Amino acid sequence: MTAPDETGVRDGTAFSAGYGDWEPDEFVGNGEAVLAFIGDYFAGIRDLPVSPTVDPKTLSAKIDTEVPQVGEDFTAILKDTQSLIVPYLTHWNHPRFHAYFSNTGSLPGVLADTVSSALNVNAMLWKSSPAASALEKTVLRWMAGMLGIAPGNDGVLVNGASLATLYALTAARETVVGLDVRERGLTGYGRRLRLYTSDQAHSSVDKAAIVLGIGRENVVRVPADDGYSMRGAALAAAVQADLSAGHQPFAVVATAGTTAVAADDEIDAIADVCRQYFLWLHVDAAYGGFWRLAGSGAEAAADLSRADSVVANPHKVLYAPMEVTALYCRHRDALPNVFRLVPEYLRTSPDDGVVDYMNYSPQLGRSFRALKLWWIIRSFGVQGLANRLQRSIDMARWLRSAAGSDPDWQVPVDSTYPLVCLRYVPRGLRRRYEPAPVPLSRIASLNAGVLDAVNASGAAFLSHAVLRDGYVLRVSIGNIRTEPSDIEALWAQLRMSAEQVWDDQCAHQ
Ligand SMILES: Cc1ncc(COP(=O)(O)O)c(C=O)c1O
The missing domain is CATH 3.40.640.10 (Type I PLP-dependent aspartate aminotransferase-like (Major domain))
Incomplete structure (x- = not known):
């Protein structure tokens, strides 16, 4: 077995064969670096592309290294997290992430998860x-x-x-x-x-x-x-x-x-x-x-x-x-x-x-999931949460109304929730088929192109759905940092991408 303090050179590389955990002062130093990293990440999130454009092979080639046999310095691990991981993520915390049902890890929740990991509680039994x-x-x-x-x-x-x-x-x-x-x-x-x-x-x-x-x-x-x-x-x-x-x-x-x-x-x-x-x-x-x-x-x-x-x-x-x-x-x-099954080693006296x-x-x-909820609900208060949620609903109403009053766009379905389904059906396309309706497949290919263009721009990230009357782009608004200006920018981006895709498709027909 390797001694914990053994150091040397193996295959031309200096190594320390320590067991890998940190001394308390090392933890504090690394912890400060991690907090700074998280702080910078959230402070700069608006400047990141919401979703990366990277092909799977290139990404795997960067990440899929051989398993390290000896412990590495944390500075290198954190640096690699910054350079190899963060740029190739789709950022759910981004204010212009609108795919699926968008959500955010709020900062009290982020830190509560850190504390919960530190406490390493196993919440299986009351006694445990x-x-x-x-x-x-x-x-x-x-x-x-x-x-x-x-x-x-x-x-x-x-x-x-x-x-x-x-x-x-x-x-x-x-x-x-x-x-x-x-x-x-x-x-x-x-x-x-x-x-x-x-x-x-x-x-x-x-x-x-x-x-x-x-x-x-x-x-x-x-x-x-x-x-x-x-x-x-x-x-x-x-x-x-x-x-x-x-x-x-x-x-x-x-x-x-x-x-x-x-x-x-x-x-x-x-x-x-x-x-x-x-x-x-x-x-x-x-x-x-x-x-x-x-x-x-x-x-x-x-x-x-x-x-x-x-x-x-x-x-x-x-x-x-x-x-x-x-x-x-x-x-x-x-x-x-249905689920209670208590083996002897887990028996405790009822109380x-x-x-x-x-x-x-x-x-x-x-895991100790309750801690983050406790921190979040106490930090926001029910009223604070309510106000945040209402803001998302209001922004969705604005977008629904903007798209609904644009003759080149349709909002085929309403919702009381901040999810806006919309599709681009430009007048030029409708004229081509009049008096017949535009085929659903034609609307789908145009709007799928718009989705790809918006997502590839990095300016926003959307998903789609197929309804009974065809393909729609879905804009889910629920991120804590989303501002009305983000939704205005998204609407501008949608229209710009849509016109470009339509022009391109016309040019290639
Ligand atoms: C209506 C509905 N139910 C259930 C789920 C699954 O949720 P989870 O990812 O927490 O399993 C989703 C996911 O988006 C959903 O939209």
Whole structure:
């Protein structure tokens, strides 16, 4: 074995074979350098391209080095992080990042994650992490209040909405169908278990069905209405048809804030259908949950209190760095009934007020996710969060109105959330096809070109969706540093890129 202090020259390179951890004073020095690095990163973020243009082979050639056999100096590691990693990232923290559902790691959240790593708490049992477990309870109660969910609901912090939905549906199957899959497995049940969700729901619902052994064929995709919202009546018809066919309906996943256009399903009417047919209602409020904090979001917000389980993502909306999601369940013990399994080495004596969070999901070792939420909510206050969220909603309204009043652009769908779907259909293109409508494929190729041009410019980063009436560019506004001037600049960039792509396409026809 190499002695920790052995140094020398190997293959012509000086090395120190230390064990790699730092002495306290070294840590403080390196920590100061890291804080300066983070400070500079945020201070200069506006000057970075939102997304890099680099081909995968070139990037891999830069990064994919041989594993180091001996420890390296941290100065070199930090320098390489600056030169090899940061320039080749897509910057989710950038004020003109508008793809997917844009979000930001706020600074209290960034530092809380550092402290959480330093404390290295494993929040599996109350005993293994008393203050972390107590804090998880508290932030879950705080956020339940923000979401309009009763404080007595069971809750747990997990890593993302996809897994939260999987855990909720596991509890749903165990509670509603009484199959005891937990003990007996999937053997011997003749009827098909059916799960309902809209044709707009997130792919995580299908993934949950895959993992649970329900199968994608048994995920009934109920057609949403013209506003991309699943209606109670359409759901009831699908359930009724399945009952007539001898299937076994067990759960519904409704969405508050769908992925493509941020629509809300008709949650109240859906809850009525669920009650009528004894179905578990899981609401995917991963995106839509917390916007109700903003004044205008509150007016439109769906009531989540009737759901059997709800998922909402602080890492999408509440400025929490990845990864943290809140899962709530109205039925006390439905989650522990399916996930509680306590081997001897984890047994502790029960005590009042104790929550062992390892019982609420399959995850045993759990990081201290509650700390960043505690820091963020205390730093902003609920009112501060509400004001921030309202700003995003206001900026989205401005963009929707600007694009909606430009004759070369369409805003085919509205949303109460700060997600703007728009497409470029210039008058010149429409004239070519009149009186027939422009083919959807032609609109798609033009707008895909606009998307590529905007993203390649580095000035902004967008994503897209394909709606029933064709391709749209999606502009999600949710970054904490986005200012009205960014949205004005984005609108100018969109128009400029669109005209260039259109001119190019005309020139090559
Ligand atoms: C509506 C909706 N639900 C669930 C998810 C999955 O979220 P996560 O990345 O936290 O698993 C997404 C992701 O964008 C989403 O849009």
